[in-house]
Amino acid sequence: MNIFVAKLNFKSKKEELEAAFAKYGQVTSCKIVRDKETGRSKGFGFVEMPNDEEATAAIAALNEKEFDGRVIVVKIANPKQQD
DNA sequence: AATGAGCGT
Numbered sequence A: 001m002n003i004f005v006a007k008l009n010f011k012s013k014k015e016e017l018e019a020a021f022a023k024y025g026q027v028t029s030c031k032i033v034r035d036k037e038t039g040r041s042k043g044f045g046f047v048e049m050p051n052d053e054e055a056t057a058a059i060a061a062l063n064e065k066e067f068d069g070r071v072i073v074v075k076i077a078n079p080k081q082q083d
Numbered sequence B: 001a002a003t004g005a006g007c008g009t
Helices: A012-020 A052-062
Strands: A002-007 A029-034 A040-046 A074-076
Touching: A002 A012, A002 A052, A012 A029, A012 A052, A052 A074
Parallel strands: none
Antiparallel strands: A002 A040, A002 A074, A029 A040
């Protein structure tokens, strides 16, 4: 299950996302999208969880909740170009 | 290098 996380604090790191979602389930990978030139965080990222039930639970638990001092938005991520 | 809705190097 790909999870889309937005409204992240600009100083947040992917490790924090991994830890936040890992508390509700197993996280196989996580990433925060940042600019390739400046390296600054774009304020949103993605979390990948193998268990659908844990992923949904993590989304419901972290969606519109405070993370790193900022209220974040957690939703199901749109399917990326995998072909 | 900056900023604050939205979907990835």
